[in-house]
Amino acid sequence: MAGIDPPLPEDRMLVEQLRLQLGNVGSSVIPTLLVAPTLVFVLANPSNGFALGAWCAAIIIFKLFLAWDARRLLETTITPVAARSVLGRKMVLNLIDGALWGALAWAALGSTTVAGSVLVVATLAGVAGSSMSSLAPIFPLFVVFGLSEAAMLSSKLWTMDDPAYRTLAVAVLLYIAALIGQARNGARAARRAIALGLENVGLVERLRVESEHAQQAHRTAEEANLAKSRFLAAASHDLRQPIHAQGLFLEVLARTPLTIEQKAALANARATWQASAEMLDTLLDFSRLEAGVVKPVFQAFALQPLLNRIENELAPLADAKGIVYRSRETRAVVKGDPALVALILRNLVSNAIRYTDDGGVLVACRTRGGSVSLEVWDTGVGIEAAHHQTIFREFHQLGNVERDRRKGLGLGLAIAQGLARALGQELRLSSVAGRGSVFRFRLPLARAGMPMAPAVPDKPAAQRSFDGMRVLVIDDDETVRTAMQQLLRAWGCRCDVADSIEEVLIFGTGHRPDLAIVDYRLRGHSTGADAVATLRREFGGDMPALLVTGDTAPERLREAMATGVPLLHKPVLPGELHRAMSDLLAGRMPDASASTLDVRAPAV
Template sequence: MGQRRALPEDRMLVEQLRLQLGNIGSSVIPTLVVAAVLVGVLHNEANELALSAWCAAIVIFKLFLAWDARRLLASTIDPADARRLLWRKVGLNLVDGVAWGALAWAALGSTTVAGSVLVVAVLAGVAGSSMSSLAPIFPAFVAFGVAELLLLSSKLWQMDDPAYKTLAGASVLYMVALLGQARNGSRAARRAIALGFENLDLVERLRVETDHAQEAQRVADEANLAKSRFLAAASHDLRQPIHAQGLFLEVLARSRLSPEQADALANARATWQASAEMLDTLLDFSRLEAGVVEPQWQVFALQPLFNKIENELAPQADAKGIVYRSRETHAVVHADPALVGLILRNLVSNAIRYTEQGGVLVACRMHGEEAVLEVWDTGVGIDPSQHREIFREFHQLGNAERDRRKGLGLGLAIAQGLARALGQELTLASVPGRGSVFRFKLPLQRGGVVIEDGSGRDATSARASFDARVLVIDDDETIRTGMRQLLRAWGCECDVADSIEEAQALARVHRPDMVIIDYRLREQRSGAGAAAALRAEFGDDLPMLLITGDTAPQRLREARATGVPLLHKPVLPAQLHRAMTALLQGRELDSTFAWLRSADGERVEAP
């Protein structure tokens, strides 16, 4: 760093004066109160006239100082007048110090010992408080402090009591200490003023640099727009021959070919497919860059979209030997289903591409008036330093050789752009080596929890009905509503509770045939506690099922220790139906009901 530039002294004095003048207003009321109290406590026949005159002088002079400070602050102080005003300020504070010191001569010797102690204490306190308010102008404090404390010490020394003479010496030492502290305060004030001027200079330089940066940004934006137009045009012009190529390849595929020709054709078709996918990606990106993506808002259920994406992309996960799951949801949202589908496809494709073991999970959580869509994977993870970069176009992790089988590096940029087109933001949480989760929010449609229809892959109409009363304990209102509707669709009588106490009360009125409990409840309570309380009252043979969204190994081990079968969120309706059927028939659950890997890689299974 360079050396700090010295400021002109007059410029520095102006700021010191303004800083000190600004401190005067806050001392007016305390001064008036102290003066009145002292007169009320100390006056007697011997000193009544002297104290009254002292009080009048203090009040009048303090009001004058406040008026004078306000007047100067309201005007512009010319640096050329700074030194004259400085010495004027020193003179005024000398008078103020003499006025306060006169209290010792007006009261000491004519009041009680307690009154004398009060006088000494007040004058010492006034000197101390003035040190902080006058510190910006050190000569002004010297004038005030020396005048006040010298008058006090001289009066104390004049009195015949040795104790007062000792106080006189202590007053001199106190004055010396205050002068040292005031000098340090004055230096600190000057440094602060100098730093303030440097900051102003820095702000000005930053403003100039910002203007230059904005101009450079404008040029870059124009270049980026030209690039986007080129990509859009190139994408359009290349689609025609690529489309024709695909037609010819399909014709060849229907011809009689030798094994070598068939193998060559398969490679050609794979290359054509990759080219077509790249063009589709470029087209999506170009549309975003051009700002022509306009959401077509409508109300739709998420589950059919989840099912469609799973049908499309699950085979890719199967080919890599990883698990693909989508959590069943009853959420109904207000958005553009086409854009939401594109976002999810890009996120899921990206997750499958970078996951070599474990799995990919697509889920939806309710959060207030919003649905939070999440795509989880157990892939390579992303270093925090790359969290911003991966949303940049053509940026890829682990593809320095630009292998086009790994895509163009546009998927996340497109997903982010589409999310912003919907007025949302795509967020990322990731741990290198452990996996990632991408999230974006959509507005829920009011009353958007719906009963599953018969068209879904897990349609409730295809399931056997139950003749049972089920008690559900969950602190999430949306889940309680969804569970009640689902279980009633299965023929169950369903009671729902959000706490252990409410569940016990409902169970006493209608004894349940089965209890389904969320593991994490409000107030740091757990499903294990709820299970223990209900078993203590209704017996150990009451069928129970725990459901957990926790993946922490310790929490999962705690859940398993209860001996209650455990399902992991998200639970598909088919999975829940099979679990309920087994428990109500008195059968045990096997480990197929618990797909999930905990953070330390341990396989978590139902007991």
């Protein structure tokens, strides 16, 4: 029947029965040492003194032997194969033990008083009763002991040629029969207890094995996740270097005289580069979440300017597909990190536009109690209930088995979920396949008196001229150095390049740089942070510096963020680089150094 465990193997049960019975043997030694001499003292007389003395010596020696033998067996491992032979040996020993106790009747009865005879019978009855409890784990052992003792006692009583004694002989046999019946019940109870104990041991062992398997699976999953992160970081770094240089070269090329056809080709090249950069930025956002460097800065901010900005950015994508993009007006002021909230909404809206071919996308805010529910509705393909959890996994996409790069990497929803959790919220989904989806997350309403986030300017601030400014670039990639040098010179800078801090110290630049742009991961074990520290010791501690990195490994991100030097991530948009340089030279901290995920700026 289902749910019932199969019976335990008989040999295994016998092993446990033997160990339980052997553990009871020692408890009968002291009573024997006390009772046997006492009986000799009370019953002995000139006619039976020798017989009682011999009996006393025999029973004590044999009981000590039984105790020694039991301890010896308990100290060894009784295998299921050997259990049967041990049982046979124990049955012989208990047969002898019973006969020795019964021999007391032959040594004392008929040669002592009536009171002494009563004492002998009572003693043997008590020995039989106590033996029942100690031998009960193995029913056959008590049977041979009880029958052996009863046979010795009853045979002596029967030979005493007195009807009363013969009646007592029959009574002894009936008493032993009753004890055997009780012993059978005791043996069954002992077997059930042993079986339960063995089943519990089995359950504990299975639990231990399953726990070990679960721990091993967890370790394997963690190792796989670390291997995945290392692979992504290595692949991302190696891809970022040439794409970073490509973007810089394209910017330099855009500043040269070009024909109409060349401008069209350049626009296509820049669009392709932009798509590659955006995918790498998505990987960077995911790596930042894994590294734990995303630290929300909670402040009060109005939702409507943020919704307007996202609509201005993404509505053209909806228009290009012939679908409607709408966002409802709201006056809500919420508590959160505006940069993270913007990135969550941008991912959700981009995802909605990507998977909607008819109808449209709606961004709405609903005030409920002390919070606001931000919702992104679409009339797209919808998501089946079975996939409502899996779509939040990284690199998981529905309906993109061909891995169309235009549909992204499958990280948008994973990033949005991670950012929502960083804000202490949960991203929720309601969807019907074929009818559309709605993603929503909540933000608390701002309390009166909370500091407000600065308003986002509609147009980027004017950027300063770099004419005549001296810039030092340290990067171990020759292509990147060349691209940076050409771009900075196109901006009017005087640019010196080096592949290491050692090259700068050996050959020198001849002048103190106005700004240093240093790659974070240099040759050997040197880092950009080390190089910046050396430059500031050489040229002054107030020298402005920027770190640039293509490394997205979580531990590298944490190290770089801990330096306090502004950090840009390859591929760096020329406009982003220009703005960061302008901010540094004006004494401001560039936006790119903030701990939140920054929003990419348009190219200059």
